[in-house]
Amino acid sequence: MSTIHTRETQTALWHELVREGEQRAGRALGEERESYLVMTLMRHLGDAPLAHRVMAFELLEALQQSGRVRQQELRDVGDRCLLISGLYPELAERRRVQLGYFIDLGRGAYARLAQDLTAALKELFEELSRGFAELVRVLFALRGLSGQVPVLAPIDRHALALAAPSAEPDFPGAILVGAPRRRQ
Numbered sequence: 001m002s003t004i005h006t007r008e009t010q011t012a013l014w015h016e017l018v019r020e021g022e023q024r025a026g027r028a029l030g031e032e033r034e035s036y037l038v039m040t041l042m043r044h045l046g047d048a049p050l051a052h053r054v055m056a057f058e059l060l061e062a063l064q065q066s067g068r069v070r071q072q073e074l075r076d077v078g079d080r081c082l083l084i085s086g087l088y089p090e091l092a093e094r095r096r097v098q099l100g101y102f103i104d105l106g107r108g109a110y111a112r113l114a115q116d117l118t119a120a121l122k123e124l125f126e127e128l129s130r131g132f133a134e135l136v137r138v139l140f141a142l143r144g145l146s147g148q149v150p151v152l153a154p155i156d157r158h159a160l161a162l163a164a165p166s167a168e169p170d171f172p173g174a175i176l177v178g179a180p181r182r183r184q
Contacts, residue, residue, distance in 0.1 A: 014041050
């Protein structure tokens with residue numbers, strides 16, 4: 001039987017759910033990343049056209065902007081790729097791309113945003129970029145709380161396992177091998 005979560009505020013409820021997702025995923029995001037994830041969930045879950053967005057196109061458009069518009073659009077691309085990767089990975093399959101595509105786009109959007117920022121925000125988005133796959137794992141576990149755990153294709157499980165190794169093996173008994181490095 002599943003637990004019914006209730007809290008006084010929407011923010012407190014999302015924090016509780018994210019913490020449970022962290023626990024199930026075996027990840028500790030820390031206060032800043034956890035709070036950012038909560039705010040992202042609250043801000044974007046009403047984003048109905050998420051399934052119809054072309055994230056690579058939106059990233060290219062964001063990179064052509066400047067100032068606050070560029071920063072906001074890069075953040076939106078990173079956030080949306082995070083939600084697609086963690087909560088709606090079946091969108092990648094429907095679009096005939098690997099989950100790693102959205103992980104790489106989102107990670108890259110946050111990294112580019114970090115380059116445009118200063119001080120604390122720069123550090124936050126650098127950390128979000130570095131830990132993008134961990135955030136995806138937490139969201140994936142969060143979705144599992146509803147009983148709707150999407151089945152990832154083996155190539156997507158492999159990409160996620162390489163991006164954020166889990167304490168629980170994604171492929172029991174297997175040794176994960178990354179792509180060969182190019183010689184320079």
